Amino acid sequence: MHAIIKSQKITSMKRIFAAIIIMSTLYACGNQNGKPAAASATEEKKEGNGNPSYDPNRGEGKFKTVEVSGKLDAAMADNGFKVFSVKCSSCHKTTDEKLVGPGWKGVTVRNTAPWIMNFITNTDEMINKDPKAQALLEICLVRMPNQNLSDDDARNLYEFMRKNDGVK
Amino acid sequence: MSYQKLNIQILYSMKKTRYNAIAMASFALLLGVQACKPKNAGNAVSADAAAKAYVAPGKYDEYYNFVSGGFSGQMSVYGLPSGRLLKVVPIFSVNPENGWGYSEETKPMLNTSHGFVPWDDQHHLDLSQTNGEVDGRWIFANANNTPRVARVDLSTFHTAEILELPNSAGNHSSPFITENTEYVVAGTRFSVPPDDKNGDVPINTYKQNFKGTISFISVDKNNGNMDIAFQLQCPGVDFDLSHAGKGKSSGWFFFSCYNTEQANTLLEVNASKRDKDFIMAVNWKKAAELAKAGKGRKQAVKYASNRYDEKTHTATSTIKTEVTVMDVKDFPELVYFIPCPKSPHGCDVDPSGEYIVGSGKLAALIPVFSFDKIQKAIADKAFEGNYDGIPVIKYEAALYGEVKKPGLGPLHTEFDDKGNAYTTMFVSSEVVKWNVKDLKVLDRVATYYSPGHLMIPGGDSKKPSGKYLVAYNKITKDRFLPTGPELAQSAQLFDISGDKMQLVLDYPTIGEPHYAQGVAASVIRDRSVKFFKIENNNHPFVSKGEGTTKVVREGNKVHVYMTAIRSHLTPDNIEGIRVGDEVYFHVTNIEQDWDVPHGFAIKGATNAELLIMPGETSTLKWIPEKAAIVPFYCTDFCSALHQEMSGYVRVSPAGSSVPLSFSTGTNLPKSDSASKK
Numbered sequence: 001m002h003a004i005i006k007s008q009k010i011t012s013m014k015r016i017f018a019a020i021i022i023m024s025t026l027y028a029c030g031n032q033n034g035k036p037a038a039a040s041a042t043e044e045k046k047e048g049n050g051n052p053s054y055d056p057n058r059g060e061g062k063f064k065t066v067e068v069s070g071k072l073d074a075a076m077a078d079n080g081f082k083v084f085s086v087k088c089s090s091c092h093k094t095t096d097e098k099l100v101g102p103g104w105k106g107v108t109v110r111n112t113a114p115w116i117m118n119f120i121t122n123t124d125e126m127i128n129k130d131p132k133a134q135a136l137l138e139i140c141l142v143r144m145p146n147q148n149l150s151d152d153d154a155r156n157l158y159e160f161m162r163k164n165d166g167v168k
Numbered sequence: 169m170s171y172q173k174l175n176i177q178i179l180y181s182m183k184k185t186r187y188n189a190i191a192m193a194s195f196a197l198l199l200g201v202q203a204c205k206p207k208n209a210g211n212a213v214s215a216d217a218a219a220k221a222y223v224a225p226g227k228y229d230e231y232y233n234f235v236s237g238g239f240s241g242q243m244s245v246y247g248l249p250s251g252r253l254l255k256v257v258p259i260f261s262v263n264p265e266n267g268w269g270y271s272e273e274t275k276p277m278l279n280t281s282h283g284f285v286p287w288d289d290q291h292h293l294d295l296s297q298t299n300g301e302v303d304g305r306w307i308f309a310n311a312n313n314t315p316r317v318a319r320v321d322l323s324t325f326h327t328a329e330i331l332e333l334p335n336s337a338g339n340h341s342s343p344f345i346t347e348n349t350e351y352v353v354a355g356t357r358f359s360v361p362p363d364d365k366n367g368d369v370p371i372n373t374y375k376q377n378f379k380g381t382i383s384f385i386s387v388d389k390n391n392g393n394m395d396i397a398f399q400l401q402c403p404g405v406d407f408d409l410s411h412a413g414k415g416k417s418s419g420w421f422f423f424s425c426y427n428t429e430q431a432n433t434l435l436e437v438n439a440s441k442r443d444k445d446f447i448m449a450v451n452w453k454k455a456a457e458l459a460k461a462g463k464g465r466k467q468a469v470k471y472a473s474n475r476y477d478e479k480t481h482t483a484t485s486t487i488k489t490e491v492t493v494m495d496v497k498d499f500p501e502l503v504y505f506i507p508c509p510k511s512p513h514g515c516d517v518d519p520s521g522e523y524i525v526g527s528g529k530l531a532a533l534i535p536v537f538s539f540d541k542i543q544k545a546i547a548d549k550a551f552e553g554n555y556d557g558i559p560v561i562k563y564e565a566a567l568y569g570e571v572k573k574p575g576l577g578p579l580h581t582e583f584d585d586k587g588n589a590y591t592t593m594f595v596s597s598e599v600v601k602w603n604v605k606d607l608k609v610l611d612r613v614a615t616y617y618s619p620g621h622l623m624i625p626g627g628d629s630k631k632p633s634g635k636y637l638v639a640y641n642k643i644t645k646d647r648f649l650p651t652g653p654e655l656a657q658s659a660q661l662f663d664i665s666g667d668k669m670q671l672v673l674d675y676p677t678i679g680e681p682h683y684a685q686g687v688a689a690s691v692i693r694d695r696s697v698k699f700f701k702i703e704n705n706n707h708p709f710v711s712k713g714e715g716t717t718k719v720v721r722e723g724n725k726v727h728v729y730m731t732a733i734r735s736h737l738t739p740d741n742i743e744g745i746r747v748g749d750e751v752y753f754h755v756t757n758i759e760q761d762w763d764v765p766h767g768f769a770i771k772g773a774t775n776a777e778l779l780i781m782p783g784e785t786s787t788l789k790w791i792p793e794k795a796a797i798v799p800f801y802c803t804d805f806c807s808a809l810h811q812e813m814s815g816y817v818r819v820s821p822a823g824s825s826v827p828l829s830f831s832t833g834t835n836l837p838k839s840d841s842a843s844k845k
Contacts, residue, residue, distance in 0.1 A: 145733070
């Protein structure tokens, strides 16, 4: 391992160094995905960041396309608010002010529906490979907890975010 | 071993004095008695042992191993073959590190008819079974001192229930189960006058006044809830261990007993006089039918039934006042005594259910009884007499055969999947493997030192595994680096897959292990709960989200509804608390992910801290003693900003007019401006 590192050029050493820092930051924040190494070995094989097939607008997770109407579904947004109150509001404000995590104002403008819904349901994998999620981690330094949202929870939350962003 | 004996003899024969000749003889005698006492701590291990116990980082063990904690009162969980300690489950002893017995929710679990009991002596464990095979749902644990039986839920590894036993004193032959976990039994080690009789009698009236009680505890198939179905009042003796029959013998239960002399003093001598004591055979199916038919007398007693509700995360203790007792003398064909040499300890039934092995700790042989012969002896009335009104079957009529010269001090026997039995020899410090059919000794291996119980995963079930055996040794001496006078007890793992047993690993354990259980990891692993769903949390003081946090005063009681999430507590500034208040911190961990507990500790708390699992609510009671600013914080390193997870309580003097207020993330303008003046 030493020999390999020594043979690298300075620039790639820097890159490795940066990678080590990121990895140790992730590590310092606790068990990366709550799974043992044995179980995550298969996941590591999948290419994430840097893989040309990775769609940074969609993120990684079960949601590929999300049907979103031009109008707000008020009932869904209300259910989303209930989930927000229990599972999200400790760390996120509905304004643009950062608390533990970023404020939610404008979140639906900055990100697509699948990206948001993948991030809030498949949190660990997204933080491990998604460039935008990783950039947020560098700012917030607390890994967003996986709050084990159901698919409906995620969709309702997205609707609440839309309402928060002024969709009527 | 014989080398060493030879060496010593040579050594002594060099000095031909009479004194040395005597010394030599006594040395030889000693060595003869301790024929298998190991001589060197390291010489019994072969080269591939390390590989056999090695579980690579990130890989799982093959077996869960549940080990009784003895005087620690708790149960430890190890992985096998690595011997890695995975968890200590608090059961009968308070555990300040996670608040067990200190939090308001768990205090009722340790309630008894004597009040709150913070400790016990936990000896034996039995995993729940279905059709004689380990099903991985629950594990039962006995408390020896203040007689109780506990049930631990193996989806949460949390003690779910503790049931006290009346008419008992020293709940030793417990908590062994029937083939489908219909019942857990609890036999008293110390006979005493029944609870409703005048106990103020001379101790030497043992024979007239003392009784031995066996409790049959029913287990609800669906939720595991335990109740005392009935008790059998038996002659006053010391019930030691027990095991249920299996297959054809599944309707019977077998209990070893000693002190059939009914001695009440210097038992070491006075309870070791008779050549044979007994194994008591109980037709429990018949007893259950009689109890259902309303037989027996209703006796007024007092005992606690404590249950933990996973939805409210709270335990409730109920004092019960009646139990059904059947005096076995009044019900013929219910109970029989089988003579068993000599002060039998282990009472173990082979996987087929045909052979019952009694391990007489003072006997020089191991008797094996036949279930078929016992049945025939009962049918033929092949009795040698009766003991306190109970028929005693003729020894030869029940005996299948004897294992001759197995070693010294046989204690416990477990079985493998190839028809072999393994018995620990306390005095000669070895495990002896013998064949159940022909009763021939096949192998013996030294242990370090003096093993009590041993464990083969599934070794007391219908389907034992044949891979590993663990001996739990009572003496440690030189096995580990010295740690002063008190040493950890040593466990030793043997590979038993071949003809010869092979020592693979030594590892220290917590407390003093007695009996243990093991099961393939797959039976339990996938059902393990990762967090509690916050939606299902029905705790009366839950905070589902920070919006619901608050501080409520009711007279001098103050309830703090608090949430914990990475990385802050809400509220984290609390004012208006007064000296003399009783403050209850009801902390809800609103994380919904695996392995993210939060802690809660407050300066000067005279009880303990809390460890709150994701989705759980726990309560710490705190009585502030003087006006001060008192910090509180999270004790479980949870994130990069864990050190920031803290807060303050302002305590004012009694009668102070500082208003009650609470907040997070708000610097009160008033305070700010006050400080700027």
